[in-house]
Amino acid sequence: MYRIITALSKNRGIGYRGKLPWNIRKDMNFFKNTTSTVLNKKKLNAVVCGRTTWESIPPKFRPLPNRLNIVLSSSMPEEENVTVCRNLNEVHDYIYQNRKKIESTYVIGGTSVYKQFLDNDLVSDVFFTEIDKDYQCDTFMPELDNDKFKLISSKEDSENDVNMKFNHYEYHNSEEQNYLDLMREIIDNGVPSGDRTGTGTNSLFGRMLKYDIRDGKLPLLTSKRTFIRGIIEEMLFFVSGNTDCTKLQEKGIHIWDGNTTREFLDNRGLNHLPVGDMGAGYGFQWKHFGADYKDCKTDYKDQGFDQIQNVINLIKNNPESRRILISGWNPPDLHKMALPPCHLSYQFYVNVDKKELSCLLYQRSSDYFLAANY
Numbered sequence: 001m002y003r004i005i006t007a008l009s010k011n012r013g014i015g016y017r018g019k020l021p022w023n024i025r026k027d028m029n030f031f032k033n034t035t036s037t038v039l040n041k042k043k044l045n046a047v048v049c050g051r052t053t054w055e056s057i058p059p060k061f062r063p064l065p066n067r068l069n070i071v072l073s074s075s076m077p078e079e080e081n082v083t084v085c086r087n088l089n090e091v092h093d094y095i096y097q098n099r100k101k102i103e104s105t106y107v108i109g110g111t112s113v114y115k116q117f118l119d120n121d122l123v124s125d126v127f128f129t130e131i132d133k134d135y136q137c138d139t140f141m142p143e144l145d146n147d148k149f150k151l152i153s154s155k156e157d158s159e160n161d162v163n164m165k166f167n168h169y170e171y172h173n174s175e176e177q178n179y180l181d182l183m184r185e186i187i188d189n190g191v192p193s194g195d196r197t198g199t200g201t202n203s204l205f206g207r208m209l210k211y212d213i214r215d216g217k218l219p220l221l222t223s224k225r226t227f228i229r230g231i232i233e234e235m236l237f238f239v240s241g242n243t244d245c246t247k248l249q250e251k252g253i254h255i256w257d258g259n260t261t262r263e264f265l266d267n268r269g270l271n272h273l274p275v276g277d278m279g280a281g282y283g284f285q286w287k288h289f290g291a292d293y294k295d296c297k298t299d300y301k302d303q304g305f306d307q308i309q310n311v312i313n314l315i316k317n318n319p320e321s322r323r324i325l326i327s328g329w330n331p332p333d334l335h336k337m338a339l340p341p342c343h344l345s346y347q348f349y350v351n352v353d354k355k356e357l358s359c360l361l362y363q364r365s366s367d368y369f370l371a372a373n374y
């Protein structure tokens with residue numbers, strides 16, 4: 001994530017005729033200190049700007065010292081001591097390749113560059129010097145989305161009768177915050193109770209979290225490490241109808257190992273299943289509901305009911321149906337599963353007007369801190 005830093009006038013102006021419209025020493029110092037300061041003395045910060053902003057810095061002051069300078073430009077020739085990137089992806093690649101020596105990256109303008117980073121949700125912090133005066137400007141700061149950015153600190157100052165505030169806004173991820181708040185609620189109000197594993201739980205019943213996955217977004221948590229490769233491989237494994245967890249092991253994914261050992265299966269009365277067999281669980285119910293489960297080596301082609309295909313057909317051909325639903329909870333089969341499903345039903349809803357698809361997933365039980373949201 002990137003940090004934006006800018007000074008703006010009362011009328012949100014940031015530049016005039018390729019230059020700063022003001023000369024405020026305290027703001028220049030704030031800019032220099034903020035963009036140069038590092039916690040880890042072995043690292044440097046990087047600064048990213050557009051070509052026009054670069055050209056607005058007097059040649060004797062550039063590159064900005066003690067910072068890695070990056071300029072976005074399609075026309076500027078390569079130069080010593082500055083990295084010229086031809087597009088945003090080149091900036092990301094450069095930052096990633098140099099991540100061991102870069103602490104933070106500051107986006108320092110101008111308008112077009114600020115806008116691209118904001119529009120692509122790439123910004124974690126915004127440092128605004130809000131100058132309480134109108135100036136003649138031809139370049140303006142885009143509006144910040146108040147739902148996304150919250151003011152976390154503000155310091156007032158003045159210079160030559162010009163008042164200003166040094167405001168720090170932080171990106172606020174409300175979806176992640178809801179997850180964190182629910183964990184807090186479990187800690188504070190969870191009801192102590194026993195459980196199957198003998199570990200004991202603090203539990204709450206019937207909570208809901210919502211995630212907006214429009215525009216190709218995947219709601220991964222950032223406050224804990226998520227095993228993205230495992231998430232994707234397990235989902236593909238389920239969708240294919242496979243129940244042989246040794247296929248996951250072969251890919252270095254061991255999330256099912258503990259529940260498919262000889263001892264675990266025997267304790268569940270599944271002595272006839274080979275090690276690694278999860279029984280008539282997720283994928284089997286999704287793809288072959290109603291078929292007779294023997295073991296994970298059996299070919300169930302054309303057996304049982306293919307709930308996934310059914311849902312796809314309904315979404316395509318009868319999107320207004322209120323029966324677009326997959327059920328993984330098959331009571332007569334529960335004893336044939338190493339673990340009965342935790343997430344067990346998925347209902348789909350098509351907003352025909354907006355051409356949007358929603359899914360409501362029901363999960364009967366979840367170790368919230370470890371397993372929820374993976």
Ligand SMILES: NC(=O)c1ccc[n+]([C@@H]2O[C@H](COP(=O)([O-])OP(=O)(O)OC[C@H]3O[C@@H](n4cnc5c(N)ncnc54)[C@H](OP(=O)(O)O)[C@@H]3O)[C@@H](O)[C@H]2O)c1
Binds near residue numbers: 073
């Ligand atoms: N108040 C402040 O804190 C502050 C901060 C910064 C700047 N400013 C002021 O803002 C003004 C300059 O801002 P500006 O908005 O006019 O220009 P700018 O954003 O600094 O530069 C625009 C140029 O950057 C390059 N560029 C931008 N996005 C690119 C991309 N994705 N790929 C490749 N190149 C890209 C293009 O250069 P090519 O044409 O070479 O392709 C484009 O013409 C100046 O007046 C400056 O003093 C003020």
